[in-house]
Amino acid sequence: MIEIDKLSKSFGSQQVLREVSLRLRPGTIHGLVGANGAGKTTLINCLYGLESRFTGSVRESSGQPLRQLTGLLPYEPYFYPRLTGREYLEFCLQARGHKVVDFSGWNRLLELPLDQYADEYSAGMRKKLALLAVLVQDFRYLILDEPFNGLDMEANLLLREILRKLRQRGTGILLTSHILGAMTEVADEVTVLVAGQVQRHYLAHEFHSLEADLLDAMHQGKLRHLAELLA
Numbered sequence: 746m747i748e749i750d751k752l753s754k755s756f757g758s759q760q761v762l763r764e765v766s767l768r769l770r771p772g773t774i775h776g777l778v779g780a781n782g783a784g785k786t787t788l789i790n791c792l793y794g795l796e797s798r799f800t801g802s803v804r805e806s807s808g809q810p811l812r813q814l815t816g817l818l819p820y821e822p823y824f825y826p827r828l829t830g831r832e833y834l835e836f837c838l839q840a841r842g843h844k845v846v847d848f849s850g851w852n853r854l855l856e857l858p859l860d861q862y863a864d865e866y867s868a869g870m871r872k873k874l875a876l877l878a879v880l881v882q883d884f885r886y887l888i889l890d891e892p893f894n895g896l897d898m899e900a901n902l903l904l905r906e907i908l909r910k911l912r913q914r915g916t917g918i919l920l921t922s923h924i925l926g927a928m929t930e931v932a933d934e935v936t937v938l939v940a941g942q943v944q945r946h947y948l949a950h951e952f953h954s955l956e957a958d959l960l961d962a963m964h965q966g967k968l969r970h971l972a973e974l975l976a
């Protein structure tokens with residue numbers, strides 16, 4: 746299990762995360778929800794070690810280095826120019842000290858032209874390539890920052906199914922999404938971040954109140970204004 750305890754992070758004088766605690770259990774999907782700027786990506790960066798200056802703690806309960814066990818799909822994956830999709834995948838594996846494997850099995854699902862330059866892919870194809878890079882590595886945990894964003898409908902549905910199957914195999918998955926339906930369809934639990942703080946943690950049987958709560962928490966003033974506009 747990944748245990749985040751009382752994690753706080755500031756950029757200069759701006760406090761972005763305030764004592765955030767969260768658990769990611771193997772074999773579960775944990776959704777992280779929050780408005781733009783709520784601190785989701787910063788939390789992921791602290792968790793994955795891309796940000797080192799924070800207070801509080803992040804650990805895997807076995808004591809193993811979290812980075813070895815965890816694959817990250819960043820919000821905006823970066824691709825070096827003039828690398829084909831295949832070379833990018835090989836690079837990702839070699840950088841981790843993993844053996845290069847046959848990509849064709851996973852790529853039968855995602856159908857990428859692996860011999861084209863990755864920096865010439867469309868936005869959705871780039872997202873798929875970055876996904877492929879974490880999927881072929883068989884991690885114990887996955888952190889997926891907006892995995893559904895940019896994918897076409899077919900790939901969206903497929904990804905949900907992939908996540909469900911990985912959960913069945915015991916993978917612990919932390920994901921962010923602004924698409925609430927996609928999130929509540931696959932997640933077992935959801936943590937809501939508001940202005941860098943955990944506002945509430947929901948279990949699946951409480952998801953029915955999530956949409957109304959989010960509207961209420963984030964947009965009370967705006968909803969009143971909308972009612973006035975449409976009166």
Ligand SMILES: Nc1ncnc2c1ncn2[C@@H]1O[C@H](COP(=O)(O)OP(=O)(O)OP(=O)(O)O)[C@@H](O)[C@H]1O
Pocket residue numbers: 756761779780781782783784785786787788
């Ligand atoms: N490197 C940085 N330097 C200064 N401020 C930063 C930095 N990274 C993030 N921030 C600030 O931290 C806050 C949280 O940003 P973060 O990217 O974590 O939000 P988010 O919840 O992922 O938002 P979004 O849904 O838009 O992706 C924002 O106010 C942002 O401006």
